[in-house]
C-alpha cells in the first residue's frame with residue numbers, strides 16, 4: 136500500500152546515545168499508534184545490510200553493542216547507496232506510512248533533511264536531541280574515530296532546528312520540553328485524535 140499524505144513530519148536527529156529512540160518512543164506513547172508512527176531511515180538500510188551479510192536484523196535495530204560492531208561498515212555501505220540516490224532510504228522508510236503524524240527518528244545528513252523539506256515542504260519540522268558527552272558515555276557511548284568525527288554523526292551540526300530537546304537528568308522533564316511538539320502534532324492530526 137502506498138503511503139498516505141502526512142499532516143506533519145517531525146524529523147529528529149542527534150548524536151549517538153543522545154536518546155533519539157527514547158525521545159521519539161516517548162512521543163509515540165503520548166500520541167498513540169493510531170495517529171503517529173516512527174520511521175527509521177536506518178530501518179531499510181539495516182534490513183538490506185543484514186540480508187546481504189548474514190547478520191541479525193533485530194540485533195542491528197537494538198541499542199546494544201551488536202550494531203556498534205557493524206556501524207562503520209554499515210555507514211560505508213549506506214553512503215555508497217546514497218551516492219547513487221540520496222533519497223533512497225527516505226523513500227523506503229516512508230513508503231508504507233499511513234498515520235497523519237510521521238516521526239523520523241534518525242536523520243543524519245543534510246540530504247535526509249532536504250529530501251523531506253523538498254517532498255513535504257509544508258509538513259516538515261526538525262528537532263534535535265542533545266545530551267552531554269558525560270551522559271552519552273553513561274549510556275554506553277565511547278568516542279570512535281571515523282564515526283564520531285564523520286558525516287553520519289556531524290552532518291547536521293550546523294543546521295537550524297525548530298526545537299532542541301535536552302535529554303538528560305538535570306534538564307527540564309521531557310513532558311515539559313515536548314509540550315509544544317505534542318500539541319502541534321495532536322492539532323495537525325485533527326479529528327483522528329478526538
Ligand SMILES: Nc1ncnc2c1ncn2[C@@H]1O[C@H](COP(=O)(O)OP(=O)(O)OP(=O)(O)O)[C@@H](O)[C@H]1O
Pocket residue numbers: 149150151152153154155156157158198274302303
Ligand atoms: N531520558 C532517559 N532516561 C533513561 N534512559 C535513557 C534516556 N534517554 C536515553 N536513555 C537510554 O540510553 C540508551 C541510548 O538511548 P537511545 O537508544 O534512545 O539513543 P540514540 O540516540 O537512539 O542512540 P544511537 O543513535 O546510538 O542508537 C538507551 O538504552 C535508552 O534507553
Ligand SMILES: C[C@@](O)(CCOP(=O)(O)O)CC(=O)O
Pocket residue numbers: 151176177180196202206209210213241243287
Ligand atoms: C548505518 C547507520 O544508519 C546506523 C544507524 O543506527 P542507529 O540510528 O544508531 O540505530 C548510520 C548511517 O546511516 O550513517
